[in-house]
Every structure is written in C-alpha cells, then in structure tokens.
Amino acid sequence: MKRWVRHPLVLGLAGTAVLFVGLAGYGFRTLEHAFERSARITQDTTQRIEVTLKLQKLLQRAALPVHHYHIDGHSEQRMHFRMLAGEINGTLSETLSVRSGSRPQDFAAIASSWRDLQGEITALLALPDPNAMGLRVIHARIHALDEEVRALSDRVGALHDADRIRTQEQLADAARWNRTLTVLVTAAFLVTVLSLMLGAAMMIHSQATLRDLSMRDALTGLFNRREFQARLRRQVELARRQGGSCAVLLLDVDHFKAVNDTYGHEVGDLVLRELAEVVCREVRRADLVARFGGEELVVLLPHTDKATAVSVGQRVQQAVAGHPAFVVPGGAQLTVTVSVGVAAFPADAPVEEALLRVADQAMYAAKRAGRNQVTWQGA
Structure with a gap:
C-alpha cells in the first residue's frame, strides 16, 4: 500500500517538477523576448526623437543669420548660414534614414519646404545693404521669414509628437504583454517574478526617460x-x-x-x-x-x-x-x-x-x- 501510494506521489512530484521547469523556462524565454522588444522600442524611438529634436533646434536657428545681418551688416553671416544649412541638410538626410517606415513622405515634404526657405534666406543675405529697401520692408520680410521658420519647426514638432504617441502605444502593448507574463511566471518561479518586476521598472524608467526627452533641451537640461x-x-x-x-x-x-x-x-x-x-x-x-x-x-x-x-x-x-x-x-x-x-x-x-x-x-x-x-x- 505504501509503495502504491509512493509511486503515484513520485510520479506527481516528477510531473509537477517537469511542469514547473517548463513554465519557468517558458517564462524566462518570454521575459527575455519582452526585454528585447522593450529595448528595441526604446532604442529605435530614442534615435528617431533625438534626430527630430536636433532638426527642430537647427530649424529654429535658421533665421538668426538674417537677424544678425540686419543688425550688424556683416557679410560673414552668409558663411555662418551656409554652415547651418549644411547641418540642417545633413540632419534631414539622417532623419529620413531612421524613419523605420513611419511617414517618410512627411519628412520629404519638410525637406522640400526647407529648400524653398533656404532660397529665401540666401536671397536676403545676398543683399549688399540689408536696409537699402527701407526698414519697414526689411522688417516685413524678416517677420514673414520668422513665421515660415516657425511653421516649418512646428511641422517637425508635430511629427515628433506623433512618434511619441506611437511609442507610448507600443510601450503600452509591451506592458500588457508583461502583465500576462507576470501571472505565468509567478506561478512557476519566484525568481521569474522578481525578474519581471525588474523588467517593469526598466520599462517605466524608459517611458519616463522618453517623456522627459520630449520635454527637455538636450544641451542645457532646461525645458524646450x-x-x-x-x-x-x-x-x-x-x-x-x-x-x-x-x-x-x-x-x-x-x-x-x-x-x-x-x-x-x-x-x-x-x-x-x-x-x-x-x-x-x-x-x-x-x-x-x-x-x-x-x-x-x-x-x-x-x-x-x-x-x-x-x-x-x-x-x-x-x-x-x-x-x-x-x-x-x-x-x-x-x-x-x-x-x-x-x-x-x-x-x-x-x-x-x-x-x-x-x-x-x-x-x-x-x-x-x-x-x-x-x-x-x-x-
């Protein structure tokens, strides 16, 4: 009798151990996949946001050489703008290369608008005397230029916001998957639970980092x-x-x-x-x-x-x-x-x-x- 009882007990314990190990192994593999997915989302999105923020900051400076040229009349502002335009063109190319299929046509349209704006700025800087046409006229042209620069910068900012929303949705999907994983891993193994909690903390930290990145200036740490x-x-x-x-x-x-x-x-x-x-x-x-x-x-x-x-x-x-x-x-x-x-x-x-x-x-x-x-x- 004892042997009969012992035999199914051993079989049950062995079966439970196999199930436990299987669930734990599945949990660890799934957890690793979740970490990789979250890291990929964070890395890809951070790269896109950083490049987009860099483009927005450069565009916000596009009209500065015209303002300085209007104030001091120094022809060196033309060279300064050529250098700035080169940075903007390079960043536009970089932006198009990291879109990962997300609205590349919108950034192509921004690149086209920037070429038109670049021509206007170049024309203003090419004036031998920035004030020859009269202060009222030059002020009107500079104001119109400022509005165009601001509008183009806002278009880049809108795409940046769309990326941020898309990232939040992806991270929310990953969070939902991780919550399901928590139930499975908790039933299998305590270490898996602890690992999941660590993964959740990493995800929350990543979300906070991305949110802060979208609100802060990368150089000074001030609000943007x-x-x-x-x-x-x-x-x-x-x-x-x-x-x-x-x-x-x-x-x-x-x-x-x-x-x-x-x-x-x-x-x-x-x-x-x-x-x-x-x-x-x-x-x-x-x-x-x-x-x-x-x-x-x-x-x-x-x-x-x-x-x-x-x-x-x-x-x-x-x-x-x-x-x-x-x-x-x-x-x-x-x-x-x-x-x-x-x-x-x-x-x-x-x-x-x-x-x-x-x-x-x-x-x-x-x-x-x-x-x-x-x-x-x-x-």
Missing part, C-alpha cells in the same frame, strides 16, 4: 520651446480666468557668435549650460526657465506684474554680467552678457503669441541700444 509654449498658454489662460498677471523674460547672449568663432562650439555649449544654471539660481522655484532656441533663453514668471518682471530681468542680467565662472580652455575667464526683453500679460499683450512677440521686440531693442541691458515696451 514646445513645452514652454504649452505652459505659457496654460498660465495665460489661468491669469485671464483669475484676473491676474504673468510675465515673460526673453534673454539673448550678446556676441555669442564671436564666442563660437573664437573658442569653438564646445566652449559655446559650456557657456550655455553655465548660463542656464545662473539664470535658474536668480529666479523663483515656481518660475519656468526654457531654452527658446540657439543662444536664447526664456523665463515664464507666473503671478508677476510688469514692474516686478523688470526687476527680475535686471537681477538676472546683472548676475550674468557679474558671473566669473565662464572658463575657457587655458584657464582664461570669459565675460558673457545678455540682452533681456520683458513683456507682461495683460499689460503688453492679450494672448501668448503676442506676448512672446513683444518680448522679442523688446530684446532686439536692447540689442540696438547697446546690449547688456533690460528693455520693455514703453521703456
């Missing part, structure tokens, strides 16, 4: 232009509903091209990163600092009237001018200054687009007035 504009829109709506105010500071590094030309772009990047830290130290924790494009930073000041915003702008401008830590190779210290434009809602503009335009005009007024100062409408 798209995220800033979204938050500015919400802040203006909030101020309008509550009858409050908010303000914007637009900062542009003075003679930044000379820094790049003299010391190289790597030093220029170091200066921008250090500048971002200086600005963040001088504003409140509730304020939002973003990189607006090129050497421009922008600060959103919630619940702030115009007079207070001017005071903050002056504090930031003086802090930058007095900052001693811009060090270049060889140990020399580099002095950097900024021109700051201030605009407030609702005192200067009723909507966020107009608010940014007023701040931009004030910033260029500071440039024309000698740089290293704060200017605002009505100053």
Whole structure:
C-alpha cells in the first residue's frame, strides 16, 4: 500500500517538477523576448526623437543669420548660414534614414519646404545693404521669414509628437504583454517574478526617460520651446480666468557668435549650460526657465506684474554680467552678457503669441541700444 501510494506521489512530484521547469523556462524565454522588444522600442524611438529634436533646434536657428545681418551688416553671416544649412541638410538626410517606415513622405515634404526657405534666406543675405529697401520692408520680410521658420519647426514638432504617441502605444502593448507574463511566471518561479518586476521598472524608467526627452533641451537640461509654449498658454489662460498677471523674460547672449568663432562650439555649449544654471539660481522655484532656441533663453514668471518682471530681468542680467565662472580652455575667464526683453500679460499683450512677440521686440531693442541691458515696451 505504501509503495502504491509512493509511486503515484513520485510520479506527481516528477510531473509537477517537469511542469514547473517548463513554465519557468517558458517564462524566462518570454521575459527575455519582452526585454528585447522593450529595448528595441526604446532604442529605435530614442534615435528617431533625438534626430527630430536636433532638426527642430537647427530649424529654429535658421533665421538668426538674417537677424544678425540686419543688425550688424556683416557679410560673414552668409558663411555662418551656409554652415547651418549644411547641418540642417545633413540632419534631414539622417532623419529620413531612421524613419523605420513611419511617414517618410512627411519628412520629404519638410525637406522640400526647407529648400524653398533656404532660397529665401540666401536671397536676403545676398543683399549688399540689408536696409537699402527701407526698414519697414526689411522688417516685413524678416517677420514673414520668422513665421515660415516657425511653421516649418512646428511641422517637425508635430511629427515628433506623433512618434511619441506611437511609442507610448507600443510601450503600452509591451506592458500588457508583461502583465500576462507576470501571472505565468509567478506561478512557476519566484525568481521569474522578481525578474519581471525588474523588467517593469526598466520599462517605466524608459517611458519616463522618453517623456522627459520630449520635454527637455538636450544641451542645457532646461525645458524646450514646445513645452514652454504649452505652459505659457496654460498660465495665460489661468491669469485671464483669475484676473491676474504673468510675465515673460526673453534673454539673448550678446556676441555669442564671436564666442563660437573664437573658442569653438564646445566652449559655446559650456557657456550655455553655465548660463542656464545662473539664470535658474536668480529666479523663483515656481518660475519656468526654457531654452527658446540657439543662444536664447526664456523665463515664464507666473503671478508677476510688469514692474516686478523688470526687476527680475535686471537681477538676472546683472548676475550674468557679474558671473566669473565662464572658463575657457587655458584657464582664461570669459565675460558673457545678455540682452533681456520683458513683456507682461495683460499689460503688453492679450494672448501668448503676442506676448512672446513683444518680448522679442523688446530684446532686439536692447540689442540696438547697446546690449547688456533690460528693455520693455514703453521703456
């Protein structure tokens, strides 16, 4: 009797062990496949997003040589634009090569629009005297050019957002598969459960990394232009509903091209990163600092009237001018200054687009007035 009982018990234990090992092996193989899939999604999407963000940042700088040429009339802006256009063309080619079948025709259309825009910019830079046709005419042409650059950059941003949504869907599918895998592996082996939890943590981290990547500027770590504009829109709506105010500071590094030309772009990047830290130290924790494009930073000041915003702008401008830590190779210290434009809602503009335009005009007024100062409408 004992032998009869023992025999099926051994068979049952053996069968259970075989099933356990089989489930564990299947779970580990499936888990490995899930990890590979998540890593592939993250790697492919990160590459696409990084290239698209790089293209968007380069396009945002496309009109800068025209602005500088209009201000100082230096013909070297043509060479600067040729170099920038070469970077944009190379990035467009790189963008088309990493699309993985995702709307390559849209980027081909962007490339076509960029060729037309490149021709317009080249024509403006080819003028022997940028102001010969009259300030009103040249301002109108530059404004139209800015709108075209912004529209093209927004088209790239829309494709970037579509990629982000597509990635979230893929990661959601992978997450659903991993939850099913959790049930199987938990019943088979504790180590598999722990491995799955680790995989879930890695996926959450990847999702957070991708989400942060879509909101941040890769160089400075500040919020990017798209995220800033979204938050500015919400802040203006909030101020309008509550009858409050908010303000914007637009900062542009003075003679930044000379820094790049003299010391190289790597030093220029170091200066921008250090500048971002200086600005963040001088504003409140509730304020939002973003990189607006090129050497421009922008600060959103919630619940702030115009007079207070001017005071903050002056504090930031003086802090930058007095900052001693811009060090270049060889140990020399580099002095950097900024021109700051201030605009407030609702005192200067009723909507966020107009608010940014007023701040931009004030910033260029500071440039024309000698740089290293704060200017605002009505100053």
